[in-house]
Amino acid sequence: MKYISTRGQAPALPFDEVLLAGLARDGGLYVPDAWPALGPDALRALRGRPYDEVAAAVMLPFLGGRIAEADFRRLLADTYGPSVFAHRAVTPLVQLDQRTWLMELFHGPTLAFKDVALQLLGRLFDHVLAVRGERMTVVGATSGDTGSAAIEACRDRERVDIVILHPHGRTSAVQRRQMTTVLSPNVHNVALQGTFDDCQDAVKAMFNDAAFRDGLHLSAVNSINWARIMAQIVYYVAAAVALGAPDRPVAFAVPTGNFGNVYAAYAARAMGVPVAKLIVGSNANDILARFFASGRMETRAVVPTISPSMDIQISSNFERLLFDLMDRDGAAVATSMAEFRRSGRFAVSQGQLARALELFEGHRCGEEATLETMARVHRDSGLLIDPHTAVGVAAAQAADLDPSVPVVSLACAHPAKFPDAVEKATGVRPGLPRHLADLFEREERVTVLPNDLGTLQDFVRARSRVTAGAA
Ligand SMILES: Cc1ncc(COP(=O)(O)O)c(C=O)c1O
Numbered sequence: 001m002k003y004i005s006t007r008g009q010a011p012a013l014p015f016d017e018v019l020l021a022g023l024a025r026d027g028g029l030y031v032p033d034a035w036p037a038l039g040p041d042a043l044r045a046l047r048g049r050p051y052d053e054v055a056a057a058v059m060l061p062f063l064g065g066r067i068a069e070a071d072f073r074r075l076l077a078d079t080y081g082p083s084v085f086a087h088r089a090v091t092p093l094v095q096l097d098q099r100t101w102l103m104e105l106f107h108g109p110t111l112a113f114k115d116v117a118l119q120l121l122g123r124l125f126d127h128v129l130a131v132r133g134e135r136m137t138v139v140g141a142t143s144g145d146t147g148s149a150a151i152e153a154c155r156d157r158e159r160v161d162i163v164i165l166h167p168h169g170r171t172s173a174v175q176r177r178q179m180t181t182v183l184s185p186n187v188h189n190v191a192l193q194g195t196f197d198d199c200q201d202a203v204k205a206m207f208n209d210a211a212f213r214d215g216l217h218l219s220a221v222n223s224i225n226w227a228r229i230m231a232q233i234v235y236y237v238a239a240a241v242a243l244g245a246p247d248r249p250v251a252f253a254v255p256t257g258n259f260g261n262v263y264a265a266y267a268a269r270a271m272g273v274p275v276a277k278l279i280v281g282s283n284a285n286d287i288l289a290r291f292f293a294s295g296r297m298e299t300r301a302v303v304p305t306i307s308p309s310m311d312i313q314i315s316s317n318f319e320r321l322l323f324d325l326m327d328r329d330g331a332a333v334a335t336s337m338a339e340f341r342r343s344g345r346f347a348v349s350q351g352q353l354a355r356a357l358e359l360f361e362g363h364r365c366g367e368e369a370t371l372e373t374m375a376r377v378h379r380d381s382g383l384l385i386d387p388h389t390a391v392g393v394a395a396a397q398a399a400d401l402d403p404s405v406p407v408v409s410l411a412c413a414h415p416a417k418f419p420d421a422v423e424k425a426t427g428v429r430p431g432l433p434r435h436l437a438d439l440f441e442r443e444e445r446v447t448v449l450p451n452d453l454g455t456l457q458d459f460v461r462a463r464s465r466v467t468a469g470a471a
């Protein structure tokens with residue numbers, strides 16, 4: 001198994017190199033050169049198996065033998081065990097109505113779906129760096145949830161320093177404090193004066209500066225890192241199998257920002273899971289819904305919403321889908337991405353759009369509809385859902401689907417991460433679980449910085465122990 005860049009110019013790499021590389025050297029994203037197959041018998045054999053066994057069956061083929069199977073299984077048992085995830089099923093399904101299930105992805109330490117992949121990534125980093133005798137510097141961008149999950153996964157790890165950029169004043173207070181109250185010496189938080197897209201752009205620019213990247217041995221925790229996607233494929237397989245795959249197709253409704261989560265569902269389908277439809281839910285930042293309606297990707301100014309983790313205009317992982325829509329023509333993808341960067345827009349052909357629409361459909365859910373959906377779910381089923389989850393549920397409801405197909409709507413965050421929005425919608429203020437009960441009494445450490453690449457690079461350089469080691 002090798003990984004190739006969506007822009008066709010970077011060298012193909014094996015799994016462990018891709019894990020540490022993050023972004024490809026030509027600015028593209030790594031994808032497997034071929035999809036491993038999960039055939040009907042393999043899927044049937046996963047029915048009723050514990051999560052870590054499903055994870056091994058899904059992920060081992062992606063490793064291409066670069067991590068010993070016994071070591072990997074040990075990492076999986078540790079990651080998906082009871083000391084990390086509060087639910088034995090890790091990503092349990094809860095039935096909402098006759099044909100709709102919620103997949104609860106928030107039972108990890110930081111209460112969002114990011115933990116499912118990042119808890120594994122932290123352990124993989126440790127394992128691979130120890131084998132190589134190396135250290136690295138992680139830089140990441142967050143609109144609220146990746147940051148805390150990455151910090152939790154990397155805190156106090158001897159071989160890793162982590163710098164996380166979040167948009168100043170644009171996360172919920174719970175999200176911010178989950179990051180800024182971790183005072184471990186290897187953890188550094190930057191509140192950037194800009195949007196999430198500015199944070200993500202700065203991270204990519206650091207990767208595209210070869211001297212900086214190599215000097216600090218940079219790696220990524222965002223879903224630009226293939227290993228994030230790989231680990232997220234697992235819960236789609238687990239849910240599909242639980243609902244009857246391979247003998248019954250299933251649809252997924254995914255609240256979407258950076259397109260990583262829904263791309264993992266696309267990957268599950270590419271491996272053989274019978275996925276009838278992928279329903280992409282957008283908040284008022286509806287660039288993806290507009291794309292699926294028109295074939296044109298066109299940025300607009302970011303609007304702050306009650307689902308702040310999806311306040312994104314540039315969905316990085318869309319490039320991975322585009323690579324397939326363009327028949328894996330890296331040069332064509334590079335041209336479209338250059339155009340997007342230059343003008344804020346690009347378009348696909350009508351044929352490419354038609355291919356995308358065979359699987360995807362996009363729906364926008366504005367602020368009022370998000371609040372109404374939270375209120376309705378609470379009224380009808382007694383469940384509190386967070387505003388991001390509500391965007392997915394609303395999209396599922398609006399989707400054009402065969403009524404016999406079950407729909408799994410992804411519950412991406414715990415409602416207590418967004419207590420103001422949940423209380424406004426339902427009148428109930430959700431409380432944080434015990435391990436976070438004193439979050440608002442904890443001391444914070446954060447540095448506010450302007451959106452200036454040089455300033456940000458100086459900050460990272462000064463905190464990386466890779467530099468200190470090299471000097
Ligand atoms: C709670 C929540 N829901 C949805 C999303 C969107 O997921 P993705 O960026 O993978 O599309 C995010 C951020 O990634 C999130 O934190």
Ligand SMILES: N[C@@H](CCOP(=O)(O)O)C(=O)O
Nearest residue numbers: 142143144145146222223309
């Ligand atoms: N919503 C995300 C944005 C970054 O997404 P990622 O999946 O690429 O890490 C967040 O919470 O930070």
